Amino acid sequence: MRRILVGIKRVVDYSVRVRVKPDGTGVALDGVKMSINPFDEIALEEALRMKERGEADEVVAMSIGPEEAQQQLRTALAMGADRAILVKSDTAVEPLTAAQVFTAIARAEDARLVLVGKQAIDDDANQTGQMLAALWGRPQATFASKVEVLGEVLRVTREVDAGLETLEIDLPAVVTVDLRLNEPRYVKLPDIMKAKKKPLDVKSFADYGVEPTERLKVTLYVAPATRSKGIMVKSVAELVDVLKKKGLA
Amino acid sequence: MSIKVLVVADHDGNKLNAGTARAVKAAVSVPGAEVHVLVLAAAGAAVAAAAAELAGVARVLQADRAENAHLMAATLAPQVVALAAGYTHVFGPSSSFGKDLLPRVAALLGVAQISDLMSVEGTYTFKRPIYAGNAIITVEAPADQVVVATVRTASFEAAADGGQAVIEAVSTTVALPTHTRFVSVQSAKSDRPDLQSAAKVVSGGRALGSKEQFELVFRLADQMGAAVGASRAAVDAGYAPNELQVGQTGKIIAPELYLAVGISGAIQHLTGIKDAKTIVAINKDPEAPIFEVADIGLVADLFVVVPELQATLAAG
Numbered sequence: 001m002r003r004i005l006v007g008i009k010r011v012v013d014y015s016v017r018v019r020v021k022p023d024g025t026g027v028a029l030d031g032v033k034m035s036i037n038p039f040d041e042i043a044l045e046e047a048l049r050m051k052e053r054g055e056a057d058e059v060v061a062m063s064i065g066p067e068e069a070q071q072q073l074r075t076a077l078a079m080g081a082d083r084a085i086l087v088k089s090d091t092a093v094e095p096l097t098a099a100q101v102f103t104a105i106a107r108a109e110d111a112r113l114v115l116v117g118k119q120a121i122d123d124d125a126n127q128t129g130q131m132l133a134a135l136w137g138r139p140q141a142t143f144a145s146k147v148e149v150l151g152e153v154l155r156v157t158r159e160v161d162a163g164l165e166t167l168e169i170d171l172p173a174v175v176t177v178d179l180r181l182n183e184p185r186y187v188k189l190p191d192i193m194k195a196k197k198k199p200l201d202v203k204s205f206a207d208y209g210v211e212p213t214e215r216l217k218v219t220l221y222v223a224p225a226t227r228s229k230g231i232m233v234k235s236v237a238e239l240v241d242v243l244k245k246k247g248l249a
Numbered sequence: 250m251s252i253k254v255l256v257v258a259d260h261d262g263n264k265l266n267a268g269t270a271r272a273v274k275a276a277v278s279v280p281g282a283e284v285h286v287l288v289l290a291a292a293g294a295a296v297a298a299a300a301a302e303l304a305g306v307a308r309v310l311q312a313d314r315a316e317n318a319h320l321m322a323a324t325l326a327p328q329v330v331a332l333a334a335g336y337t338h339v340f341g342p343s344s345s346f347g348k349d350l351l352p353r354v355a356a357l358l359g360v361a362q363i364s365d366l367m368s369v370e371g372t373y374t375f376k377r378p379i380y381a382g383n384a385i386i387t388v389e390a391p392a393d394q395v396v397v398a399t400v401r402t403a404s405f406e407a408a409a410d411g412g413q414a415v416i417e418a419v420s421t422t423v424a425l426p427t428h429t430r431f432v433s434v435q436s437a438k439s440d441r442p443d444l445q446s447a448a449k450v451v452s453g454g455r456a457l458g459s460k461e462q463f464e465l466v467f468r469l470a471d472q473m474g475a476a477v478g479a480s481r482a483a484v485d486a487g488y489a490p491n492e493l494q495v496g497q498t499g500k501i502i503a504p505e506l507y508l509a510v511g512i513s514g515a516i517q518h519l520t521g522i523k524d525a526k527t528i529v530a531i532n533k534d535p536e537a538p539i540f541e542v543a544d545i546g547l548v549a550d551l552f553v554v555v556p557e558l559q560a561t562l563a564a565g
């Protein structure tokens with residue numbers, strides 16, 4: 001069975017402007033819209049396309065999160081994942097804990113490929129895929145903008161600071177995906193109905209032998225420093241004048 | 250216990266990446282730290298020499314190994330782990346190199362990693378941004394574990410030159426995997442200043458409308474001696490290559506001058522420029538969010554005012 005696992009994180013929707021609580025204990029999340037991390041949606045889309053091309057047999061969506069994360073997994077099933085696994089956690093987990101769980105799932109499921117978003121847009125950590133690859137002892141190709149399956153090898157183009165880098169990695173492997181890899185499909189109503197019948201297993205950390213650990217302690221949340229209000233100019237001549245006074249033109 | 254910080258150098262085999270000097274600056278600000286730089290390369294003498302000149306660096310470890318001809322996390326991480334013994338902190342710039350490598354190092358060490366460290370508050374206390382910079386958190390790392398962190402380079406000045414560190418050749422015998430192989434790298438060759446270290450950046454957005462019209466941004470940048478940046482929308486539309494993207498998922502920059510042309514200013518873009526000293530915005534939509542952060546705003550059609558700006562600058 002050529003199985004692809006896809007990490008799906010429930011996060012605050014990208015369109016929500018998150019605000020810090022006045023007492024500095026966290027960010028205000030009551031009643032805000034939650035969605036699949038956009039990068040994870042791209043990862044899932046890539047897995048589905050591989051299956052549709054006959055390069056994979058099964059796509060399994062996996063998440064770590066609260067009971068409500070079932071909503072995001074149901075969306076993943078509606079997009080086309082075959083089944084889903086939720087590892088229940090009522091608190092946010094650190095990337096290393098997530099990677100430990102994903103490693104255990106990858107082994108238990110005999111995964112051929114794990115696809116995850118390059119970062120989650122809540123903690124912006126950009127770590128889980130790399131950590132999973134390390135713990136699993138397998139290759140990683142991060143920030144992927146193109147993935148080709150060549151038998152037992154993947155050829156991955158990565159968005160790096162210098163431009164586009166291409167690597168070849170042996171399967172099984174971990175790929176973290178970047179924005180331009182694909183455009184995820186929209187979910188259709190009949191697929192939402194069908195998704196309700198697909199299997200979604202709810203598991204615990206203990207099922208995978210992982211003890212969730214808080215290694216980093218967050219002691220304070222503050223709002224970022226704001227820039228002071230600028231000036232509006234009416235013309236290019238005025239703009240150039242101001243720039244000259246600042247020594248910038 | 251003495252505090253020793255190992256900074257993993259980002260480089261292209263010949264030259265030190267500008268982010269490395271900023272990561273060194275962050276390392277030097279750890280109280281009481283002795284700072285060493287690790288250069289992993291096939292033949293790293295030139296890079297090691299450059300690292301040795303950075304102020305505050307006490308020692309440069311030059312780890313030459315044939316497998317390091319291309320910097321790949323899978324082969325570098327076991328070497329960093331082997332060489333990190335005895336260090337309390339391992340830092341690297343939060344470049345694509347650092348972001349790829351350091352989580353792999355941290356996982357092999359069995360420790361957490363701190364991403365985009367933006368200030369050092371104490372030996373084990375740091376600040377970093379979350380939610381695209383909408384919140385800044387203070388994080389305490391356990392004192393009994395190695396602190397592995399990527400440094401948000403826009404938050405630190407580059408370490409000055411003038412250092413005279415000792416360069417020491419080091420070797421590792423750790424077995425390296427062969428499951429990851431370099432194929433090629435494709436980058437737009439350019440004589441323009443580097444986006445991440447340039448003093449001035451001219452950046453274009455979706456309003457440019459086409460790849461051809463985006464040339465307007467390149468011409469203005471060339472005239473001003475500036476680097477070129479782009480919004481995600483402009484890169485997605487194919488007007489500019491991916492390595493020019495500025496923002497949450499692109500490059501985070503802190504130039505003296507950031508001139509945003511036809512960029513509306515999505516929060517994900519603003520997070521990449523908020524450390525710029527002066528932000529200038531040209532946009533025909535007076536409601537564009539870019540004007541909320543701009544120091545100088547001009548509501549106008551870019552296709553009219555950019556040529557006018559070029560003419561005015563040319564006239565002196």
